[in-house]
Amino acid sequence: MAAFLSLILALPVAGTVLAQAAVDGKDGMDERLLACAACHGAQGAGTDSDYFPRLAGKPAGYLLNQLVAFRDGRRKYAPMNYLLEFQPDDYLRKMAEYYAAQRPPLPPRPPTDAGKDVLDRGQTLVTQGNPATGVPPCGSCHGPTFTGMEPGVPGLVGLRANYISAQLGAFRYGTRTAIAPDCMQTIASSLTEADVAAVAAWLSSLPMPADPSPARKGSNAMPLACGSQPLEGGH
Template sequence: MTKPLLRAVRRVLGTAFGLLLAAGPALAQAPAAGPGGGDMARRVAACTTCHGREGLATNSGYFPRLAGKPAGYLYEQLRSFRDGRRQQADMSHLLAQLSDAYLREMAEYFAALSLPYPPPVPPDLPPAQLARGRALVWDGDADRGIPACVRCHGAALTGVAPGIPSLLGLPRLYIASQLGAWLTGERRARAPDCMADVGRRLAPEDIRAVAGWLAAQPVPEGARPATSLPGGLPVACSAMEAHP
């Protein structure tokens, strides 16, 4: 990840930290109710402080949308923050005392939400850079061992159940920071960690191009994760394995 991008991410996270401190107690005390108890919208107030109303983030900030993501993907990310595979101190703190059962309930709550997406922000990258991003998304780069994004995230790029997320409707800064985290090893997944393998093959200019092109794409109306990948995954990946 480039230094300007790291500084931008840290500024956003620093602003959010105060908000999390205010909302955190609602989530930290949630296990007292137990899975299935209480009002879930109230119990995830700490999540929506940063991720937006009902997990519906805007396309102009840093925090990703939660609504409508595959439940398996959300569950695994919550566990990864809690268990240290993803590095973000505020998220890890909020989730540290939550059980697998409670994290699964949270994931299923957000996955069941179906909310409209805002229109994308017009791209400000040069046409050649956007074309490079589109080529990597649709065709990959076989010479460098980079599969096309559509091979794993679905032909519509709206994700695949149970564990592969949509790449649409996300802020450019968030996409770039996550690809950078895969490249540097700051973000990890259970083995086989396919995105770590892909991320290490990406150059900084690849990340800028892919993030810029994806963030500029509209989300189809009624978009939902696909139920399967007809051609199968091009690489071994824990995202499509059963989640314990």
């Protein structure tokens, strides 16, 4: 709680520092984004927190969409909304490009406590989908090694089970939305609570592949239309 309060109190100063550094160009992005490292780790590597995701290596278009969504209040988390409230599109794009280019190693991860049945169910859903309910394999959008696909599909590897579960739940219940057509809402609403737990457990158990880069644009034929694409010329 003390760390959280310290972060909240620091946000107005951090936001001013970010904006001023962007204007005068005196600091590199490592220095400009120190405020982000407290939650997301140096270079966006991630931390031991279940609820602050790894940013490093995700496609810049995806990261830009999320930054704009937090700034404009379409995605809600008070510290992020507050920190980004007055940041211009060009600076958010620089932030996205910085994190997309980073390749730090994963922080140490504890072994999963999920049982074999849960992991097997998760592997089946992630790699094969569920044709009976219209759920496609995760890899059909997020890439064969789950590192995402340019320009706007995020990587899933390196995320913790509780974070994955929370985001799927948010899509299921409409508290997190994406640009229409919202393909993740469609998919997540076809998953049961047990499905979500299994998918999260299996994905979070995966090691980072030797090449963590997202797949090239068009590498995968996406099974349904998704509106979450990089913004062109603003928002």
